[in-house]
Amino acid sequence: MAKVDVPDIVISRLPRYLQTLNQMAKEGMHTVSSSDLAARLRTTAAQIRKDLSYFGGFGKQGTGYPIYLLIEELQKILNLDRIWQVALVGAGNLGRALAQYPGFPRRGIEIALLFDADPNVVGTQIGTIPVQHVDFMESEIQDQGIKIGILAVPAAAAQQIADRMVSAGIEGILNYAPVTLILPESIHAMDIDPVLQLQTMMYFIGED
Amino acid sequence: MAKVDVPDIVISRLPRYLQTLNQMAKEGMHTVSSSDLAARLRTTAAQIRKDLSYFGGFGKQGTGYPIYLLIEELQKILNLDRIWQVALVGAGNLGRALAQYPGFPRRGIEIALLFDADPNVVGTQIGTIPVQHVDFMESEIQDQGIKIGILAVPAAAAQQIADRMVSAGIEGILNYAPVTLILPESIHAMDIDPVLQLQTMMYFIGED
DNA sequence: TAGATTGTTAATCGATTAACAATC
């Protein structure tokens, strides 16, 4: 697939469209216009039509978009039409919460591997997932051909674990540690740091 | 403070600058040039200088920016020069992890209130924080004048709890539930949904 | 058919980048 011409920012909006379309489907809707979808997503009808038009014409003049079709198409575009296995490193409070997060299996994401360095935790199970020692991380990731890793380790360990993930063949890293990782350009890294988001809010909410 | 003229996207980058400057300070650095900071953050020197210039001239030609000064200034700009109390709703796996997340107190965020609806959980303590019944949410938030709420409840409950937060005077909501909330324009809402981030990655990593 | 809404092109808007005089 030559997907070079679609702006990254467009791609990053597609999962939100999908999320809302799924909600609408659950509500029993069958068809939606770009303006109704836009209202729900707090964006504009023009943007939705433009974004979707990068991938084809999924709508019908006069009636809008068939919700089920659009859900299927978006899933295909985003490569969601299969189960993705991910490796999770860190079985502390956050790692354990992620390992048991029902939103993952529900949306096709399987925590296939879980690692920690603490000997008190290694060997136990979190939900149905055994915690392995992080020393086995590289070999396990390679054996299973896993491409996505989730980092839920302390800040001090994050860079080192990320480097090891990359050397094991990981192509995407979701980083929960509050540090800016230094990674090769080729790696798709995204950060989830609630403090950064809260700090942005604090600017706007001000000092009242 | 008239902060109307600074683009939102600039504000959203400031916490990252601050994070990296703090790391640099910890490494013993005293001064940094826009290009060195840019290299660390994977952005450009011009962007950093432009962003900072909205708030004043903090650097020195020839030598760069004094790290400690810049940290202080950024903290003032973002209103981080005080403790922010937040209300957390949801004491499931995720809520409990958040309630005990050391990155919050370390960066001036205090979980002052914690609520849940489950009678088995209400009355217990998570770390040092007592879990109160969500029925008391509005009054407690109002009593303490809390402006920021964190939503860690199941998707089905999220909209209703968010509405109640708003009616209690909350001005910013950090939403962990995988739903698009419908909220008044005046509310600063941000979503943290790891699945949306992973799905964006899946597009780029592809089907190999 | 008349009304609604798409897909797309062109216009606008805003953000990023480049360049450089000022100056430490």
Next chain:
DNA sequence: TAGATTGTTAATCGATTAACAATC
């Protein structure tokens, strides 16, 4: 002083919005 780097202006780039012919 010479070298480095800022702060800022102007140029470029890219994304969003508006508009409308096509068409269901």
